[in-house]
Amino acid sequence: MSALLSVQDLRVRFRTMGSLKALTTGTADPFIDAVCGVSFEIRKGETLALVGESGSGKSTIARTIIGLQPAISGSIRFDGQELVGLKAAERKSYLRRMTMMFQDSVGSLSPRLKVQSLLTEPFRIHGMSNRHPGAEAERLLRMVGLPAEFGRRYPHQLSGGQARRVGVARALALNPDLIIADEPTAGLDVSVQGEVLNLLARLQDELGIAILIITHNLNVVRHMADRMAIMYLGRVVEIGSTERIFDHPRHPYTQALLSANPVPDPDAVLNRIEIKGEVPSMLRRPTGCEFHTRCQYAQEICSRVFPQPAANSDDAEHRFKCHFPITCESELVLEARPRIKWIDEGMEPGTLMSP
DSSP: OOEEEEEEEEEEEEEOSOHHHHHHHTOSOOEEEEEEEEEEEEETTOEEEEEOSTTSSHHHHHHHHHTSSOOSEEEEEETTEEOTTOOHHHHHHHHTTEEEEOSOTTTTSOTTSOHHHHHHHHHHHTTOTTSOHHHHHHHHHHHTTOOGGGGGOOGGGSOHHHHHHHHHHHHHTTOOSEEEEESTTTTOOHHHHHHHHHHHHHHHHHHOOEEEEEESOHHHHHHHOSEEEEEETTEEEEEEEHHHHHHSOOSHHHHHHHHTSOOSOTTOOOOOOOOOSOOOOGGGOOSSSTTTTTOTTOOGGGGTSOOOOEEETTEEEEEEOOSSOOOSOOOSOOOOOOOOOOSOTTSOTTOOOOO
């Protein structure tokens, strides 16, 4: 199946100081590389998760895909069309087919507009004035399990879970092919997280939408994502199917992340792997493999030579960058589980049920 979204060798930089200060201080390169040569693909109807510690570049990639942050180099192709370098007017038709759910569910909603206006704003922006605002708002609210009267509320009158549902409804307004969900469960109670995840899974099954989910919550990844990409200091260090990576991580950083993931079983015995040291500053990137300063398996070559991409001999889609990849089977308790079903599907929308 051809890729709906293809990101190749993407690079994003941020300036750390003004031109005058850089000149007076003799700083030749006043930039940091927030994203360094990232590549991945998302197929139609698929969910890919970007996983990593805070500051690893996940949200920057999302903002660059959607056009809120320029790329220095690389390629972003959506349904075969190159987006890097396009003017805003040229990108507009493609932005109708991809939408973003921002991390701050309430902060991303204008406090001056009622929910109905927030939901129908995309129609106005894209010149679709033939849509009836009230009917469209009611349709979208119904899709996410909220009653029509919520259209008359302001964002400050919504709970966190309700605001997140409104964000999902707004993302669905133009019938997109791709939704970029940045930490969709951030700040929500566990039961409400389950509602939101079930909602996204149901809408994906019904509408065939592809989802790029950005999170550091591995339980969300386990239950939502078909494939996952592990990021460290702006690079993808491992990518492959979620089941394969959870069962057989090849990069030491991935192994450490998985070992630290909470398991809801008090009798489970896990081999916790502690990552030593702090995440290096992007201003002073380590030479060679950037994880070598924290890696328990690092050897001398790791500090000098950057590892080239490699793939499993029996799974070409499972790729990693490591001089000494993990070969033994992980001893973590990582049994396969179905998607989260924290809400009884026979219940009315909005009914909470504890996990």
